Amino acid sequence: MRYLPKSPAERKRMLADIGAASIDDLFAVIPSEYRLDRDLNVPRQMAESEIIDYFRAAGQKNATDYASFLGAGAYRHYRPVIIDSLVQRGEFLTSYTPYQAEITQGTLQAIFEFQTMIAELTGMDVANASMYDGSTGAAEAVRMAMRITGRSQAVVAATVHPEYREVMATYNQHEALFSTLVGYDAETGRIDLAALEGAVSQETAAVLVQSPNFFGIVEDIPAIAAIAHAKGALLIVSIAEAVSLGVVRPPVEADIVSMEAQSFGVALSYGGPFCGVIAAKEKYVRQMPGRLVGQTVDSNGYRGFVLTLSTREQHIRREKATSNICTNQALVALMATIFLAVYGKEGIRELAEHNLAKAEYAAKTLSAQTGAKLLFNGAPRFNEFVLQSQESPAIWSQRLMDEKIVGGIELSRWYPELGNATLWCATEMITREQIDTAAKVMSAAPVEA
Amino acid sequence: MTTNATTPQKPVSGPHTLGKVRPHQTQNEALLFEISSPGKCAYKLPPLDVPAVDAAALLGESHRKTPGELPELSEIEIIRHFTRLSTWNYAIDLGMYPLGSCTMKYNPRVNELVARIEGLAEAHPYRPDSLAQGALEIIDLLQRCLLEITGMDAITLQPAAGAHGEFTGILLVRAWHESKGNARRKILIPDSAHGTNPATAAICGYTVENLKSNADGGIDLEALERQVDEETAALMLTNPSTIGVFESQIHKIADILHAKGALLYMDGANMNALVGKVRPGDFGVDVMHLNLHKTFSTPHGGGGPGSGPVACKTFLEPFLPTPVLVQSDNGTKHWNYDRPQSIGRVRAFYGNVGMFIRALAYILANGPDGLRQTTEDAVLNANYIRKQLEDVYELPYQTASMHEVVFSDKRQAAKGVKTGDIAKRLIDYGFHPYTVSFPMIVHGALMIEPTESESLEELDLFIEAMRAIAKEVEETPELVKSAPHSTRVSRLDEVQAARKPILRWRKSGPAQS
Numbered sequence: 001m002r003y004l005p006k007s008p009a010e011r012k013r014m015l016a017d018i019g020a021a022s023i024d025d026l027f028a029v030i031p032s033e034y035r036l037d038r039d040l041n042v043p044r045q046m047a048e049s050e051i052i053d054y055f056r057a058a059g060q061k062n063a064t065d066y067a068s069f070l071g072a073g074a075y076r077h078y079r080p081v082i083i084d085s086l087v088q089r090g091e092f093l094t095s096y097t098p099y100q101a102e103i104t105q106g107t108l109q110a111i112f113e114f115q116t117m118i119a120e121l122t123g124m125d126v127a128n129a130s131m132y133d134g135s136t137g138a139a140e141a142v143r144m145a146m147r148i149t150g151r152s153q154a155v156v157a158a159t160v161h162p163e164y165r166e167v168m169a170t171y172n173q174h175e176a177l178f179s180t181l182v183g184y185d186a187e188t189g190r191i192d193l194a195a196l197e198g199a200v201s202q203e204t205a206a207v208l209v210q211s212p213n214f215f216g217i218v219e220d221i222p223a224i225a226a227i228a229h230a231k232g233a234l235l236i237v238s239i240a241e242a243v244s245l246g247v248v249r250p251p252v253e254a255d256i257v258s259m260e261a262q263s264f265g266v267a268l269s270y271g272g273p274f275c276g277v278i279a280a281k282e283k284y285v286r287q288m289p290g291r292l293v294g295q296t297v298d299s300n301g302y303r304g305f306v307l308t309l310s311t312r313e314q315h316i317r318r319e320k321a322t323s324n325i326c327t328n329q330a331l332v333a334l335m336a337t338i339f340l341a342v343y344g345k346e347g348i349r350e351l352a353e354h355n356l357a358k359a360e361y362a363a364k365t366l367s368a369q370t371g372a373k374l375l376f377n378g379a380p381r382f383n384e385f386v387l388q389s390q391e392s393p394a395i396w397s398q399r400l401m402d403e404k405i406v407g408g409i410e411l412s413r414w415y416p417e418l419g420n421a422t423l424w425c426a427t428e429m430i431t432r433e434q435i436d437t438a439a440k441v442m443s444a445a446p447v448e449a
Numbered sequence: 450m451t452t453n454a455t456t457p458q459k460p461v462s463g464p465h466t467l468g469k470v471r472p473h474q475t476q477n478e479a480l481l482f483e484i485s486s487p488g489k490c491a492y493k494l495p496p497l498d499v500p501a502v503d504a505a506a507l508l509g510e511s512h513r514k515t516p517g518e519l520p521e522l523s524e525i526e527i528i529r530h531f532t533r534l535s536t537w538n539y540a541i542d543l544g545m546y547p548l549g550s551c552t553m554k555y556n557p558r559v560n561e562l563v564a565r566i567e568g569l570a571e572a573h574p575y576r577p578d579s580l581a582q583g584a585l586e587i588i589d590l591l592q593r594c595l596l597e598i599t600g601m602d603a604i605t606l607q608p609a610a611g612a613h614g615e616f617t618g619i620l621l622v623r624a625w626h627e628s629k630g631n632a633r634r635k636i637l638i639p640d641s642a643h644g645t646n647p648a649t650a651a652i653c654g655y656t657v658e659n660l661k662s663n664a665d666g667g668i669d670l671e672a673l674e675r676q677v678d679e680e681t682a683a684l685m686l687t688n689p690s691t692i693g694v695f696e697s698q699i700h701k702i703a704d705i706l707h708a709k710g711a712l713l714y715m716d717g718a719n720m721n722a723l724v725g726k727v728r729p730g731d732f733g734v735d736v737m738h739l740n741l742h743k744t745f746s747t748p749h750g751g752g753g754p755g756s757g758p759v760a761c762k763t764f765l766e767p768f769l770p771t772p773v774l775v776q777s778d779n780g781t782k783h784w785n786y787d788r789p790q791s792i793g794r795v796r797a798f799y800g801n802v803g804m805f806i807r808a809l810a811y812i813l814a815n816g817p818d819g820l821r822q823t824t825e826d827a828v829l830n831a832n833y834i835r836k837q838l839e840d841v842y843e844l845p846y847q848t849a850s851m852h853e854v855v856f857s858d859k860r861q862a863a864k865g866v867k868t869g870d871i872a873k874r875l876i877d878y879g880f881h882p883y884t885v886s887f888p889m890i891v892h893g894a895l896m897i898e899p900t901e902s903e904s905l906e907e908l909d910l911f912i913e914a915m916r917a918i919a920k921e922v923e924e925t926p927e928l929v930k931s932a933p934h935s936t937r938v939s940r941l942d943e944v945q946a947a948r949k950p951i952l953r954w955r956k957s958g959p960a961q962s
Contacts, residue, residue, distance in 0.1 A: 001819035003555050004826055005904035011826070014833045014905065023825045026832055027726055029695045029849045034732045040725050042594045045816025048559050054813065055806065059568025061583035070573040073797060080492065082528055084565065087750075090542030091535035094556050097752040100882050102873070102936040106534035107751035113481050116953040120517035126952045130753065132609035135797035143652075163797040170770075170793035174623070174654030218511040247504050249513045269564070270584045271574030271798025272609065273754035285950065291752065296946035304938040308946040314612070314648035315887075319657045324648035327610035327742065331750025334531075341481055341527045345519040347492040353504050354497055360507065361499035380508045401577070409575050432498040 001045070067434040068406040069362070071384045071425025072214070073134065073161050073240045074271060075263045077351075078429060080342045083265045083335050092334060097291075097327070101306045107330065108305035111293040114277075114337040121340075121348075122239070122257040123250030124279035129291040130329040131276030134260025135164040138208060138238045139171035140289045140323055141258040141278055145206035145234040146177060147287045147322065148255075153203045154179040155233070157191045159213035161240055162414040168208075177205075189217040189376025189386065197227050204233035211237055211251060212244050214414075215423065216359070216384025217376055225253035242336075243427075244382040246343075246352025256280045265339025266332055275332040286312060289323030354428040355383040362426035362435045363387075369443035375421060384425045386411065386418070389442070393422050396442045403441050405434065468914045469544070470879035472935050478533040482954045485520035491527055518956050537937055538751070539881045545907050549853045549884035549896025550643070550691055552721045552743035554827075557814060560746065560807035569806060574798040578783040584802065585782035588774055591809040592758075595739060598820070599717075600730025601760035605769045607800040611718060614738025614757025615649040615685070617770060620792040621736055621761055622683045622712050623653055624768040628790065633682035633711075639668060641692060641888040646685045646716060655682060662890050666692040666846040668702055677709045683736075687716040688729070691888035691896070692846055693831060693853035695722070703733025712736065720744040721900065722828060722852035725821030736761040741801075745808035756804035770795050826901035827852045830908060834897055837912040841919040845891050852900075858893035866922045866929050868893045873940070874921070874932035878914035 011023070020026055027035065046054070068076065087093060091106060098104030098111075111129045118127035131137035142154050154172070156165060156179050165181075172179070180199045183192050191209055200207060207228040211219035221237060228235040234255040239245070242263040251257055262274040278288060285292070286309060294308035314321040343351055363385040367374035371390030389396065393410045400407045408422035415421065426435065465471070478484075505512045522530070539546070546553035564570065572584050592604050608614040619636065626632045636650035639660045647657040658676060663669035667690060677684075684706055689695045696702060703713045715729050715737035721744045723729070729737050741747045741756035749755075761769070771791045772784035784799075815823060828851050835844070835854040842856035858868040872882030872895070884896035899908060921929050933939065 001815060001822050003557060003814065004819075004822060004901055005907075006826060010905045011829065014829055018829075018832050018836045020832070023829065026825075026828050026849070026851075029697050029851075030727050031697060031700065031732075034700075034727050036725065036727055036731075039817035040820060041597050042817055042820070043590075043813055045819050046813045048814070051559055051810050051813050052563060055563035055566050055569065055587070055810065058583035058587050059566040061586065062568040062572050063580045064568040064571065066576075066580065068573055068576065070575050072575055074574050076571070076573065082524060086528070086531045086535075088561055089532065089535045091538040091540045092531075092751055093561075093748045094541035094546075094553075095538045095751045096546065096548055096551055096553060096749045096881075100539075100872070100876070101941045102933050102938055103539035103876055103881065104537075104751070105937060106537035109478075109480070109534055109537075110531070110751075112953070116480075116482065117517070117519060119953050120519060132613060132754075133797055135794070136609070136613070161797065163794060166771075166794040167796060170620070170795055171652070173793070175652070218508065220510075222510075245513070245517070247513050248508060249511050250517070267565070267570040267803070268573050269570055269803040270572040270581065271800070271802055272796075273756075273801040273803050285952065292950075292952055294946040295951040296942045298938040298941050300939055302938050304941045306941050306943050306946050308943065308950060308952075311947075314644040316644070317648075318644045319647035319651040321644070321648045321651075324612045324616060324645050324652055325610070326612045326643075326645050327740075327749075327755035328753040329609075330752030330754075331748065332754055334751065338527065338531060340519055341522060341530070342491045342524070343519070344485075344490055344492070344521040345487075345516050346521065347490055347494075348519060349513075349516055350494060351492075353502070354494055356504055356507060357497055357499050357502045360502050380511045401580075406573070406576055406580070428494065435499075 066404045066406050069408050069424045069426065070406055072409050072423055074268055075241055075425065075427055076268060076429050077243060077263050077427055079265045079267060080339065083338045086338055087331055087334055092331065098307060101304065105304060108293050110334050110337055112295065112305050114333045115293060117337060117340045118277050118279050121245040121250065122259060122279045123252035124257050125282035126285050127277055127279035128288055129293055130333040131278055131290055132329060133272065133274040133276040134238065134240050134258065135167040137258040137276030137278050138164045139168040141236045141256045142168060142172065142206055142208060144256060144287050144289060145236060148284055149205045149234060151203050151205035152177050153205060155199045155204050155207045156181055157209040158183050159191060159215055160208060160210040160238055161214050164238060188379035189215040190219055190379050191224060193223055196224065200227055200231045200233055202231055204231055206234045206236050208236045208238060210240060212241055212382040215376055215386050216381040218248055218380045218382060221251045222253050241382060243352050243355060246348035247356060248382060255284065261336045264336035266335050273329055273332050275329045275336055287322060288312065290325050290328060351428060358426040358428060358430050359383040359385060362424060365435050365439045369439055383427055384423060386421050386423055388419065388421045393420055399441050400438060403437065405438050407438060468878040469910045475536050475937050476533045478530055480954050481520040481530060482518065484526065485522055487521055489521045489523050491522055491524040544879055545899065545903050545911055546881040547883045547897045547899050548881065549898040550718055552898060552900055554746055554900040555902040556746055556748040557811060560810045563810050564803045564806045582781060585774060587809055588805055589782055591805050594812050595758055596760060598724055599737060599760045600728025602763040603766035603769060604758055604760040606758045606805055607770045607796050608757035608759060609796055609801050610753065610755035611738060611740040611757045612645040612649060613795060614759045615645055615716065616652065617759045617795050618714055618736045618738050619649055619653040621765045621768045622714060624792050625765055626682055634680040636682055637676055637684040641666060641690055641890045642685060642687060643716065643718065665848045666690060666694055666890060667696050670698055670701055673702065673705050677705055677711055679709060681709060681711040683712040683714045685714045685716060687718055689719045689722045689851040692855045693850045694846065694848045695851055699732045718743060719852060722824065724824045725817065726824050736765055741804050741808040746811040747804045747807040754801050754804060756801040768792050823901045830899040830901065830903055833908060834899055834912060838915055841916055842895065853896060853898035855891055856895040857891050858895060861922045862893055864922050864926045866926050868895050870930045870932065871895065871918055874918045874929045875914060876933040877935045880911055880914060
């Protein structure tokens with residue numbers, strides 16, 4: 001086997017040194033009735049070229065040449081080439097969690113830079129080293145707010161990503177945590193502020209909103225914060241489309257921000273690995289889940305970095321830890337760090353503005369067809385929008401597919417009240433030609449027989 | 450005249466060789482923010498092919514007025530920055546990384562290539578199932594391989610890491626008990642367990658009850674019998690245990706639990722000792738998780754991403770997270786969301802698919818014979834190290850070792866040198882330290898897991914280094930206690946880091962409070 005660095009003679013010599021007659025001696029402790037005395041029924045050993053052929057064929061079955069207007073928590077942005085060049089350096093790729101600081105300063109400094117960039121973009125004081133993804137980050141943020149406030153109710157906007165809400169429900173079902181769902185304003189798509197005010201009480205640990213929300217609408221964060229804070233509740237803002245922060249005002253009034261950083265140079269990969277991250281006000285840092293890197297000095301006074309405040313974590317606190325998280329998304333966070341270094345202070349704004357322009361053009365063009373209507377036009381949005389059509393999406397989406405275009409995702413599975421509504425996303429990767437073609441194909445009503 | 454590069458030699462001048470290393474220069478590199486200058490950039494967007502918009506007008510109050518302080522650099526500077534940082538890291542690619550319980554094995558490069566194939570890497574999770582058949586076939590084949598390897602009946606790949614898998618597995622346990630009318634109250638956890646086990650039980654709403662290990666470091670059957678009752682939901686067992694010992698009484702453990710209606714959860718962190726030799730599903734395990742980033746060679750990446758599939762027996766299948774992969778009569782695959790008894794989602798979308806691709810590539814590269822040989826070599830390596838070091842380091846448990854061996858620092862501690870010091874000194878010899886002070890049932894533990902990826906030469910160098918350090922402890926203990934001596938930074942002040950946390954760079958400099 002080509003990954004195994006031993007010759008048959010060496011194996012024999014080692015067994016002799018150990019004093020074992022055969023390799024089976026070393027497995028004698030396993031009761032014989034359980035020992036597997038046959039080959040595993042898995043595919044036979046393949047050559048490297050065969051492995052590549054297998055996955056290339058799978059990739060082709062997946063279809064690659066479609067234009068896509070899908071977003072909804074997973075965004076297609078351009079990934080600069082140097083991201084993969086750098087993260088594939090073995091010293092990053094094949095290194096473990098940096099517990100031994102003297103020989104992992106590279107990873108540690110990069111995480112410190114990641115934490116800084118996330119704090120700068122979100123307007124928070126501190127950020128952690130990453131969470132699994134945006135959904136588990138939001139769920140853990142709610143738990144964090146419960147610990148800080150000692151309260152056990154959450155008020156959640158219906159416009160938080162539906163799958164994030166499902167994950168939150170799974171996480172909190174055994175914590176006696178109750179959550180109330182607050183709907184959205186039919187005109188603006190923003191959270192219904194009056195309903196929110198009615199739902200928040202002295203028992204509320206946190207208000208959780210997403211901005212831009214699941215409909216792509218930017219929420220009025222200062223107004224929401226005022227309602228939450230008036231009752232002593234914390235405000236958690238979930239951000240699924242991180243590129244928005246280049247042009248959308250950061251949620252500085254929030255107490256905790258839970259972000260999905262996939263948009264920062266991370267491939268879609270059919271949904272993962274992505275990169276969640278939690279940022280917060282400094283005073284809440286000791287209740288944060290996950291790893292944190294801090295700056296310190298060595299015995300000669302040189303600057304260095306270490307994992308710190310680990311008394312929050314499971315390997316020290318066991319059942320009293322702030323979370324059970326151990327492995328996080330470090331290499332994906334490194335991708336995001338490189339992405340943000342490439343775009344930089346000006347580039348992230350310019351990139352966000354391109355998204356804004358593409359989505360604005362797409363929204364106008366697609367809603368201009370007969371029978372189509374742009375929903376929630378009364379509030380600012382980033383790179384997504386909701387379109388309502390007369391015709392059932394199942395019908396026109398097939399027409400689009402025939403033209404190798406994947407249109408917006410149907411919202412009825414989560415928001416049946418919206419009828420024939422679909423959620424569209426236009427990032428900088430979409431071309432004007434693709435938008436124009438999609439509009440043309442959609443409006444071409446089928447010929448009645 | 451030829452010399453062996455690894456033989457200590459005294460050159461006329463210049464740096465000395467110690468074991469397999471000789472110092473070389475690493476470059477200094479400031480933070481990205483410190484080397485930034487306004488006006489530099491590393492990006493170029495294509496011309497906008499739609500009308501430009503006035504962002505301030507479109508967004509109104511929600512328009513960002515002040516940009517975040519991101520660095521401004523050219524491409525070559527970014528390449529050098531991260532390349533320089535990378536040279537400050539130790540890695541499997543550089544040498545043995547014997548972290549016990551972490552399974553730091555070779556990460557094959559073909560895995561990285563296939564995970565980046567366009568049709569897979571650029572697939573949106575919400576694309577119609579009809580356009581995702583390639584991804585679904587990969588998921589299906591990986592699921593079937595993992596079920597065969599574990600001997601279990603049903604599986605979810607959704608959990609993003611081992612601890613996330615534990616969480617999912619214990620929720621399955623809980624949902625099953627609830628379906629019987631009583632969720633039960635407590636989870637039994639051996640004192641040798643990973644910290645994630647009790648943390649997981651707690652967030653699933655269970656009380657943690659500690660199970661003391663017996664004299665061999667294994668499960669004490671009498672204590673187990675005493676502690677298992679009608680309120681016990683499950684035992685979370687790592688097998689082989691964290692001292693690298695297979696629970697030879699495993700079938701009795703399962704019987705004791707099942708007699709009281711409790712389940713056996715297996716933490717699969719140490720599955721690298723079992724693949725192809727014995728299957729948890731055959732020895733009474735009801736539910737378990739795997740770590741694709743340990744056993745199945747996906748890279749650790751400096752702390753993640755991982756992937757923590759959960760496999761279970763048929764009776765737990767209805768409770769698996771939504772969605773589950775199903776196959777239609779015509780052979781096409783799709784996601785089924787109609788799962789009324791499901792515990793719900795544990796993550797958005799379907800899991801860390803990029804890790805699934807890598808793990809499957811590893812399984813295909815090995816085949817049944819390679820997987821078995823891998824396990825055998827992993828166990829062979831650990832036993833070889835044990836044999837070569839047991840005369841200089843204390844072996845607290847004489848029980849046969851599987852894939853890892855745990856020593857204690859008892860003899861060295863008598864000279865005032867602790868396991869942590871020995872670990873730091875190993876760095877000077879060109880190795881990453883072993884796992885320090887874990888498991889907690891061994892005072893001053895040195896937990897060594899070589900994995901199958903080490904050649905005899907590398908193992909011998911490691912043994913030579915460990916023996917040399919043991920000698921140094923006798924002769925020059927201060928040298929060991931102040932190690933490492935060859936790294937860019939010496940021991941870092943962790944107390945200061947925690948007392949006055951500086952968790953980010955600030956333009957105005959770190960806040961001084």
